[in-house]
Amino acid sequence: MRIVAGEYSGRRLKPVPGRKTRPTTDKVKEAIFNIIGPYFEGGTALDLYAGTGGLGIEAVSRGIAKAYLVDRQYAAIKTIEANVSVTKAPEKFDIIKSPANRALVKFSEDQIKFDLVLLDPPYREQQIVKLLGQFHEQVLLHPGALIVAETDVTVLYPEITGFSLIGQHQYGITEVSIFKYTS
Incomplete structure (x- = not known):
C-alpha cells in the first residue's frame, strides 16, 4: 500500500496487523480520487x-x-499514527479512537463540518443509509459535500433525504458509491 498521488506520493503505508481490517487497494483508492477530485484546494475530510x-x-x-481519522481498534490507531508520520505533517491530521457513532456526536457538539467523507466500514456492518441520516440530522456537512461509501456489491440505496447518488462504480466485489450533500 502506498500514497498514490499528490504531495506525499509514493510513500509506503503500513497495513493493520491481523485480519480485522480490509484496506482499500491502491487501484480502488486511485479510482476514487480520480472520480471525486483528483485534487482539492483545502477543505476538511473525515475518514470514518x-x-x-x-x-x-x-x-x-x-x-x-x-483530515479526521477515526477508528475504534487500538491496532488500527497505532497503524494510523505510523502512517501519518510518513507525511511529516501530523498537524494536518486528528486521529481519534472511538466508535463511529460517538465520534459523530462529538463532531456535532464541536460544530465540525466536513467537505469530504470517506466511509469504508466492515462489510458486515454496512449501514451507509443510517450514517448519511446521522450526517444530515447532526448538521455535519457543508453544502455540496461529497460522501464516498465503499461497500460490497450487494448494497442497494433508497432515496436518502438531503443526498443525491451521483455515481456507482464496481471493482470486483467492491462497490464505490458517491453521494453529494444537497441540503
Whole structure:
C-alpha cells in the first residue's frame, strides 16, 4: 500500500496487523480520487472506519487541509499514527479512537463540518443509509459535500433525504458509491 498521488506520493503505508481490517487497494483508492477530485484546494475530510488511514492521508496528500481519522481498534490507531508520520505533517491530521457513532456526536457538539467523507466500514456492518441520516440530522456537512461509501456489491440505496447518488462504480466485489450533500 502506498500514497498514490499528490504531495506525499509514493510513500509506503503500513497495513493493520491481523485480519480485522480490509484496506482499500491502491487501484480502488486511485479510482476514487480520480472520480471525486483528483485534487482539492483545502477543505476538511473525515475518514470514518479509517483502518490504515490511507484514504484520509490520500485526501490530504491531494490538497485537503485537514483530515479526521477515526477508528475504534487500538491496532488500527497505532497503524494510523505510523502512517501519518510518513507525511511529516501530523498537524494536518486528528486521529481519534472511538466508535463511529460517538465520534459523530462529538463532531456535532464541536460544530465540525466536513467537505469530504470517506466511509469504508466492515462489510458486515454496512449501514451507509443510517450514517448519511446521522450526517444530515447532526448538521455535519457543508453544502455540496461529497460522501464516498465503499461497500460490497450487494448494497442497494433508497432515496436518502438531503443526498443525491451521483455515481456507482464496481471493482470486483467492491462497490464505490458517491453521494453529494444537497441540503
